[in-house]
Amino acid sequence: MDGWMFEALSNYEIDSTPVAEKRYKWIARVVHSRNYNYPHMCTAVCIDTRIFITAAACISTLKVVQTSIIYQYGRLHAIAFVVPSNGSQQAFDDIGFIIVVKDNAMKWRTIGLFDTVNRTDDNFEWFAQIFNNDEIEHKVVGYTVPKIIHHLVIPDKQFYLTELPVVVNINLCPSILTFNNLISGFYSPCYHSCSVPDYEMGAKSCASYHGVEGAAVFNVASNKLLGVATWGPTNMKPLPVGFAVPNSENFFEDYNCAKRIRDDKSNHESGYQKLCD
Numbered sequence: 347m348d349g350w351m352f353e354a355l356s357n358y359e360i361d362s363t364p365v366a367e368k369r370y371k372w373i374a375r376v377v378h379s380r381n382y383n384y385p386h387m388c389t390a391v392c393i394d395t396r397i398f399i400t401a402a403a404c405i406s407t408l409k410v411v412q413t414s415i416i417y418q419y420g421r422l423h424a425i426a427f428v429v430p431s432n433g434s435q436q437a438f439d440d441i442g443f444i445i446v447v448k449d450n451a452m453k454w455r456t457i458g459l460f461d462t463v464n465r466t467d468d469n470f471e472w473f474a475q476i477f478n479n480d481e482i483e484h485k486v487v488g489y490t491v492p493k494i495i496h497h498l499v500i501p502d503k504q505f506y507l508t509e510l511p512v513v514v515n516i517n518l519c520p521s522i523l524t525f526n527n528l529i530s531g532f533y534s535p536c537y538h539s540c541s542v543p544d545y546e547m548g549a550k551s552c553a554s555y556h557g558v559e560g561a562a563v564f565n566v567a568s569n570k571l572l573g574v575a576t577w578g579p580t581n582m583k584p585l586p587v588g589f590a591v592p593n594s595e596n597f598f599e600d601y602n603c604a605k606r607i608r609d610d611k612s613n614h615e616s617g618y619q620k621l622c623d
Contacts (some may be wrong), residue, residue: 352436352577354403357388357489358496360584362510362553365487367419369555371455373507373562374398376444377487383416384502388559389488390415390444391571396422396608397601399592400560401576402430402440415446417453421444426618428604432596438534438577439590440590441597443604457562460570464593473535473591476515480541482511484572486488486587488561510556512537514563514572518586521545524577535573537563538586555584563589 363462367373374390376398377383388404398415404411405427413424428443466472489505519536522545538545561575573589592601603622610621 355557355559358493359490362508365509372457377452386505391562398500402442403437457571460572486512486556514549536586571586
């Protein structure tokens with residue numbers, strides 16, 4: 347996506363549906379405080395005991411010692427971040443890890459990764475082969491505010507868990523964001539509330555939107571995680587959102603790093619970096 351810059355997703359929704367947290371017990375909020383439930387930073391997903399993933403851009407400006415995860419109505423302090431070892435341009439394909447403190451009383455609720463093959467190329471041809479129809483087979487879920495108040499700077503702004511059925515298709519971003527492929531560089535996984543043909547016809551469903559850093563994109567039938575939302579354009583009207591699929595070589599290297607940090611029993615006062623070098 348050379349020459350294109352995107353601001354961080356603004357964590358707002360349009361016409362999505364509120365949902366109880368108990369329905370998605372693997373979802374979490376990232377807050378930059380050890381004592382309060384604000385300021386809210388992004389959504390995170392629990393994929394393993396004490397390990398959460400989110401958009402890497404979310405944690406890039408946070409301090410570990412000031413970060414907490416609000417998960418299953420409780421608070422867990424972060425002990426380490428794992429940022430992408432080989433980041434992509436503008437972090438469009440970057441997933442960050444948050445490792446939290448040990449809690450023997452916690453019953454960890456996780457979501458499995460979608461059963462896609464490890465990616466075979468960097469151009470997402472593997473993704474195009476799997477996701478090439480316009481059926482609504484996925485949902486996106488994350489913590490949002492309504493669009494009318496998302497721009498207000500309120501430290502203790504209330505965020506609510508919402509979901510939206512979406513189309514996942516390799517053609518959404520190149521067709522809608524680049525004027526029918528006249529501009530190259532957007533051939534990447536994206537979701538939207540409607541298909542490209544519906545968008546061109548101005549279908550009502552295309553007016554819905556869910557753009558949340560770290561939001562979970564999951565398959566409804568299998569209840570498996572396909573990815574986390576990482577980027578999207580800022581515009582007056584709803585547009586597709588890009589997401590990162592956790593199946594790259596970089597992802598699994600970082601995942602192994604996160605597990606080594608979690609399983610480490612020594613006292614690393616100088617940090618955990620040497621566990622991952």
